[in-house]
Amino acid sequence: MTTVPELYRARAAEGHLTPDPAQEDALPELERIRAALANPPRRGLFRRAPEPPKGLYLWGGVGRGKSMLMDLFVETLTVPARRVHFHAFMQEIQAGIHRLRQQGQDDPIRQVAASVAHSVKVLAFDEMQITDIADAMIVGRLFEQLFERGCVVVTTSNRAPDDLYKDGLNRQLFLPFIDLIKMRLVVHRLSSDKDYRQDRLTGAQVYFTPADAGARKAIDKIWQDLTGGHEETLTLTVKGRAVELPRYHNGVARARFYDLCGHALGPADYLALTEAVRVLVLEDIPRLSRRNFNDARRFVTLIDALYEAKVRLIASAADAPESLYVEGRGSFEFERTASRLREMMAEGWGG
Template sequence: MQPIPDYARSVSEELKSRTLAGTLKADPAQMDVARHLDRVLIDLKARKPARKSSALGWIFAKRRAMPEGIRGLYVHGSVGRGKTMLMDLFFEMAPTEKKRRAHFHEFMADVHNRIHAHRQKLKNGETKQADPVPPVAEQLAEQAELLCFDEFTVTDIADAMILSRLFTELFARGCTLIATSNVEPDNLYPNGLNRGLFLPFVGLLKQHVEVLSLDSPTDYRLGKGDHLPVYLAPLGPEADRQMDRAWMMLGKGQPEKPVEIAMKGRVIAVPRAVGRMARFTFAELCEAPLGAVDFLAIAERFDRIFIDHIPLLNADRRNETKRFIILIDALYDHHIHLHASAAAEPEALLTVRKGTEGFEFDRTVSRLFEMRSRDYLNVEAGQKSEV
């Protein structure tokens, strides 16, 4: 791993520099968040030498109390206000080698994989520790004392039930959390099954992070789109013809074939694939029993995804809507090039906005616009956008 440089700049100074250069517009709300991120940078830099002051301290570390954590930051606000950009600037400057930046769905998929692996060890007699959460938290904390999560959201009951115990262990081990979200902590997992069991996590979160709203009046993603022909609406023979033409052109005439992605004793069926390019119908992705871990596996295997026949989404399609939101999050976070045919433009796909899906679909709409913009498409597939 490359040595961590001694950064002279702060997030707020970088914002000022980009504003003066004309690559960003001056935004007081973003600058306010930047100053709070600078506070965390200062705290991280101050803590670093204290942990290495004594070699004997490392030898007897397990006999001492857990290290005191640094108060993190939870930034919430509407889509496209610059939350991700600010967190990425902070992450690049963070003066620690042990840091991890991930989409929250991706992190939780990793957690569940680690829990599964621990239970297999218990089953095979390789460990006597029945509770998998403490050893999994120990592994995570050893690998990253700074955790940065983009789009912190909780929709899965399995995630909701484990978060309080997991983060109690992580915070006790001195982990610092930086998170972005569309909703404030009190609105996480609204109306979720057994939400009362989730609420202790909200209280725990507020103890360990400063909650800040990013109220910028501008959505910086909108307005970038030049309406490249990668999102076709409405559905019909013409949309099908254009999708087929793009598929053939990008596939360069190579024969397509079905493939399978192995997933812990099962497989994800990919009905049509050419090299690093795959094609699905909406039904094959969002009406099937797939989740975040499956969509992440698809995003890691392919660079370009075609989705045919995205329908209008309503109350009768709640599960499909949830999967579609998670799917677009996974594709966007891996900077997958998306080609889609849909019943309507993104802002009209969800016919009734209410509950968790209503809040989260605003992010999906913004990302669908972003994914058809020149800025997004000009970045090589598989690389994350800086915006």
Template sequence: MQRLTLRQVASIRQNRFLLPTRIARLQSTQSSSSQTLHGIYKQHADRGDLIYDPVQVRAVHHLDALYDDLVSYGGPKTTPSSSNSGSSWWQKLTGKDDAVESETVDAPKGLYLYGGVGCGKTFVMDMFFDNVPVEKKQRVHFHKFMLDIHKQMHELRRQGFHQDPIPRIADELLENSWLLCFDEFQVTDVADALILRRLFSALLARGFVMVATSNRPPSDLYKNGLQRELFVPFIDLLGERCNVVSLEDSTTDYRVVKSAVHADHVYEFPVTPDTRAVFDYEFITYCSGEQTVETYVTTQGRLVHVPEAAVKAGACQFSFSDLCDKPLGAADYIAIAEAFSVVFVRDIPILNTERINQMRRFITFVDCMYDKGVRLHCLAAESPERLYQVDTSMKSHVDEVFAFDRTVSRLLEMGSEAYLLAHSERREELSGQSREHLFLTPGTVGAANEPVEDEDEEEPRVVNGGK
């Protein structure tokens, strides 16, 4: 077996880029199907593949118990029929109609794991997901899951469906998976908060089982949010249907060592003629001699302006203003991540309360790049740790402080050996795929500047990321 180096162990990517898949592969060849998750964890700790952490082991024991419960459960046998009562979907969504599901499937309790960035919560969840013998299961970043729910609701309304959409969406989810594993469970948007209570009541009534990771305990979800009183019953529901386990006392930090942030010049600061020259040289290198062009990424009816791209090489460049001064959302950033394997962003300023909207978009952008395994090159005014400068005692910005702590961790990790190794493998996969259908040249774009409706933005959006 090839042994991980100490730096690779320190830079384990929490989103299944390296170690969890390696553990799953090793288990299939070296261990019996009856081995517990704790046995797998201990086996690799003994070999030095990971650092044994008692706090993580406690979470693994909970996952082992859930593993056994799920094997006995076997999944829901029937699906409750969708409610067709006369109440409007908005009444149901906001909790003004609290009709209880007519049938409730007696399913095992799920698991909610929380702790700070780098504590290993995503790692242990992924080990569970890779090994639990459930055919209908799904592992998804929570932000993407909610984005998909918004899209489904929008599509149903577009088709003229005027009843409560939640039961129908829950039924469709059940057809594909009854075990859902969510990474980075968080609620920062009032629309998500209003949907979650109804959606998860319907899902859990149908026999879904949830495992989730989060930076916060359930009681702190959507803290200080608008109309939070409508969200509180969902917190109670989480406590009833999930065992809550803290990893906050973990002694092991799996984030990348900070000295790796300059690996391969992926993060340059401050902005000087020298750092700009290095940044520009790296971009030219990744273009591999290809002439850069202006283009548009197209996906699901969206058009996102890309001011400078080497399409065949899979590389593109934006300014911070291109990406964060315009009302772009997660769907736009995901479209960029799916079209390019290498993204360069220049002139990232220090972020503070005067740039709160730009900072929120930057957090979402980094999340999307990280989740898709994109190699991200940055030219910034400060190091990741000093990029966000705000008084942390300001209660009105507590959500942003939490979120940007995750962003710092991800920017550091995206310069690690483990992440860059995983990116190289992804880039090889993309190089063999045709991506021409994802692009439109400026001359073929007839309505690139028309507002496009997006559930993530409350204001009309012009999907034009360029200058």
């Protein structure tokens, strides 16, 4: 049986990670949970089932290794566990509640929670954040039900619990969930000063032209380095619209230009994307003109959203930024977008 610290040291010895004191400080909390789940106290004949161990809320800046630690933790578990992006999990929950309501079921939150708890013992969430009022209104009761059924929650977040859903609509109704987190999870800050995700891109080319086989090969290498070969599809639902990121892992997304700019998306959709993603790989940006003006307009909006949110961009395009849109309505305004693309290509930009 491998412990979390043992696996961490093994990966460091193999060169797959660089030992970091802040990461090592978090290992005892993860190991505490693993050991308690692997060796639960025995239930007496007339005693209630033992309480599960407290979970963990691991928070800190982007690129500090939180998700990597989560992966190691899940790898050591011997009980049923599910590793999932928090936003994707809440979308599943909302869909389940909606389906049960349509069937006329009473208390759909309770039934959905029971279904989840029946299939897993540990829920390992990546990037807990609450931006949707629909999520904010149900998450407290949902997690009460999960905890009552013995689920152990381990989650990463870029925010301290008190900053979740900050300035959100009807936030006072959400505050009991923050209290529940503090009661049922150990809150641990990963306070490393090093951003490993940025380090991987230091000195690397991030804009490739033309968008040919050579560009794809170079981007494939960057993608493998950033994700370790792990990926899933992440679908963001914004005002009833689906924004699909075909390839996603640990805050890094990969999509083609048409995926994000060839559909009727707008500022709210791109804002949701920037809340879920810290690095975006955008491939096959074409030359733009009056023929694809709507795509060009959406591309400008997307770049503005990425720029304001300091999301790192890795891109392949048909031409240099200044030559992407040289004629047609809006080409003059595109000069600002080209300038922003140049700035985003600079080493050390973003964070």
